Amino acid sequence: MKKTLNAGGHRWTIEDVRQVARGRARVALPSRGPTRRLVEAGAAYLERLWREGTPVYGVTTGFGASVDRPVPRELVLELPRQMARFHGCGLGAILDEETTLAVLTVRLVSLAKGYSGVRWSLLQRLVLMINRRLLPLIPEEGSVGASGDLTPLSYLAAALMGERQVLWRGRRVPARRALRDLGVLPMTLLPKEGLAIMNGTSVMTGIAILVYLRATHIAHLACQATALTVAALGGNPGPFDADLFRLKDHPGQTRAAARIRKMLRGVGGLSHNGRLQDPYAVRCAPHVIGVLEDALDWSRHWIEREMNGVSDNPLIDGVKKKVLHGGHFYGGHIAFAMDALKSAVAGVADLLDRQVALLVDVRTNHGLPANLTGATESRLPVNHGLKALQISCSAWTAEALGLTMPSASFSRSTECHNQDKVSLGTISARSARRVVELTEQVTVGSLLAGAQGIELRSKLSGRSIPGSLNDTLHAVRGRVPFLREDRPLDNDLHSLLSWIRALP
Numbered sequence: 001m002k003k004t005l006n007a008g009g010h011r012w013t014i015e016d017v018r019q020v021a022r023g024r025a026r027v028a029l030p031s032r033g034p035t036r037r038l039v040e041a042g043a044a045y046l047e048r049l050w051r052e053g054t055p056v057y058g059v060t061t062g063f064g065a066s067v068d069r070p071v072p073r074e075l076v077l078e079l080p081r082q083m084a085r086f087h088g089c090g091l092g093a094i095l096d097e098e099t100t101l102a103v104l105t106v107r108l109v110s111l112a113k114g115y116s117g118v119r120w121s122l123l124q125r126l127v128l129m130i131n132r133r134l135l136p137l138i139p140e141e142g143s144v145g146a147s148g149d150l151t152p153l154s155y156l157a158a159a160l161m162g163e164r165q166v167l168w169r170g171r172r173v174p175a176r177r178a179l180r181d182l183g184v185l186p187m188t189l190l191p192k193e194g195l196a197i198m199n200g201t202s203v204m205t206g207i208a209i210l211v212y213l214r215a216t217h218i219a220h221l222a223c224q225a226t227a228l229t230v231a232a233l234g235g236n237p238g239p240f241d242a243d244l245f246r247l248k249d250h251p252g253q254t255r256a257a258a259r260i261r262k263m264l265r266g267v268g269g270l271s272h273n274g275r276l277q278d279p280y281a282v283r284c285a286p287h288v289i290g291v292l293e294d295a296l297d298w299s300r301h302w303i304e305r306e307m308n309g310v311s312d313n314p315l316i317d318g319v320k321k322k323v324l325h326g327g328h329f330y331g332g333h334i335a336f337a338m339d340a341l342k343s344a345v346a347g348v349a350d351l352l353d354r355q356v357a358l359l360v361d362v363r364t365n366h367g368l369p370a371n372l373t374g375a376t377e378s379r380l381p382v383n384h385g386l387k388a389l390q391i392s393c394s395a396w397t398a399e400a401l402g403l404t405m406p407s408a409s410f411s412r413s414t415e416c417h418n419q420d421k422v423s424l425g426t427i428s429a430r431s432a433r434r435v436v437e438l439t440e441q442v443t444v445g446s447l448l449a450g451a452q453g454i455e456l457r458s459k460l461s462g463r464s465i466p467g468s469l470n471d472t473l474h475a476v477r478g479r480v481p482f483l484r485e486d487r488p489l490d491n492d493l494h495s496l497l498s499w500i501r502a503l504p
Contacts, residue, residue, distance in 0.1 A: 004028050007105075007127065008035030008112035011308050014300060017209050021101040026131050027108060029123055038114025039123065041318030043190075046117035049323070050076055050191050056323055057314050058083075058195040064147070065416035080194025081161060087154035087198065088164065092141030095152075095203075097167065100135045103206035104156065106307045107197065113309075115324075116196040117316035125160060125187060134159070134178050135167040138203070144414055145425035148311060148329035149203035152426070157197045162186025192316070200311035201331040207429035208303050208334050212296065214436045215345050217503050219292045221443050222348050223256055224472040226285040227263035228450025229355040231469060232457050234366050236275050237264045239283040252297065253290025260286060266466035279364070281354035288351045292344040299337040306334055331425025335408035338425070342432035346400040349439040352446040353397040359453045360390045367460060372452045374484040383486050386449055393445040400438040407431050444496035451476040452483055475499070 003025040005016050019025035030036060050059050053073060060076060062069035063083060071079055095103065108126045111118055129135070136159035142151035158164040159175045163186075168178035179186055189197075230237065238244075240261040245254045277283060315324040358364045360371045369375075373385030407428040413420040451473055458465050465473060479499055480492040 007108045020105045021098045042117045042316040043119045045318035046316050059191040065418035080189035083194040084154045084157035087151045090139030090142040090151045095138045106205045107202040115310045115315045117192040118196045143426040145331040145423035148200040150198050152203045153198040160187045204331050204334045204425040204429045211432045222289050223259040225446040227260050231267045232453030235278045252293025253286045256289040257286035263468050265468045295344040302333045302337045331423040335423045335425035335428040338428035338432040339406040342435040343404045345439050346404045349397045349400045349442040353393045356449045396438045396441045400435045
């Protein structure tokens with residue numbers, strides 16, 4: 001039975017959103033209590049204001065630089081529909097199902113705080129869409145990250161109204177047809193509801209949540225790949241000593257060193273000499289991985305604060321009878337977190353790429369076969385082992401490193417100079433996601449090379465592989481056999497990618 005998570009009843013974590021996005025949990029709303037009272041008080045107060053003709057941005061006025069254009073009372077009810085329609089200009093790839101569910105969940109959590117002026121029935125409709133997986137087709141390009149994710153989130157507003165297309169039961173169908181299948185009518189959005197849905201940071205935050213989780217896996221897998229590489233090279237385990245890391249107490253690099261050290265227990269028998277120091281790509285691995293570890297620690301707090309906050313404008317406090325005009329749609333914290341994470345992740349890609357280079361080169365691999373081929377002597381002339389894989393790892397790394405320029409540094413004035421300083425948080429999150437994808441590819445390449453290398457080292461030394469490394473080795477070998485004769489490796493790499501992307 002699936003776990004049920006209350007959208008208005010607790011502080012959400014990154015893991016909560018992941019459970020919903022992966023279909024392992026349902027969302028719900030409290031039937032009564034302070035959450036519902038706040039939501040209903042806000043909606044009632046806002047309705048009173050616009051029916052009285054009180055000026056409220058985006059309710060009785062135009063949007064953005066058009067704020068000085070009053071909307072006559074007889075047209076107020078048309079404004080949300082028009083807003084969703086004119087923002088329907090997104091392009092690029094459609095967000096996948098997992099990301100779309102993360103986006104919808106984050107938007108629900110924000111609106112359920114009770115300060116957005118929406119009806120309870122709108123929150124119930126979002127719950128229905130999430131739990132039944134009726135998903136708007138959201139193009140990922142077209143947001144500058146302030147005022148929030150207007151264009152991508154317009155596809156959610158449109159779906160609620162029965163417009164555009166959605167993913168329903170595995171097929172792209174008109175939203176109106178999918179709603180009919182669910183036995184519900186399209187919604188007529190009331191004043192402020194279109195703005196409340198669209199004027200927030202939920203797309204960038206939904207992407208950021210999944211980037212964070214995948215980056216966490218990369219940090220752990222990089223430690224495993226490093227341990228395989230050290231053992232395969234007959235390397236010196238001294239640089240991972242616990243006493244060493246007590247003298248420079250960065251928590252992330254200390255954790256990374258401890259993981260590598262644990263895996264290297266008993267590898268002394270594989271070492272063929274007493275080298276004092278190995279190259280930096282081995283010796284400094286905890287320091288590189290540790291930067292990512294520590295970046296993950298602080299970025300978690302920023303991401304979770306953003307997802308638990310109220311991110312639209314204006315905010316409606318129905319209890320204190322206040323309309324709060326501000327800029328909570330600005331995604332600067334997500335932008336900075338994603339720009340920092342992608343740099344740290346790309347640094348790990350570079351580390352692992354250098355480790356693969358050490359393993360395949362006879363000048364640096366300390367007696368292993370060239371390119372880690374497992375071919376017999378008579379077959380060596382026509383076998384090239386992991387030569388091409390190392391080239392691919394280098395290509396993926398180069399692309400990842402090329403994307404590390406901070407996206408948020410390129411803020412630009414838009415929307416008639418009303419949105420004159422923008423976060424570009426969604427672009428930052430998308431860029432970070434691409435860096436993560438490329439680094440995952442380098443990671444599986446390094447795991448494949450490390451597994452090949454340690455088995456070859458074991459054969460050369462006549463010693464068995466220590467049990468501390470067997471879990472990782474078995475995980476790789478359960479999907480990819482030892483490379484004896486050259487074969488295409490793309491299916492092997494895809495198999496490993498599927499494994500790490502499904503990690504809990």
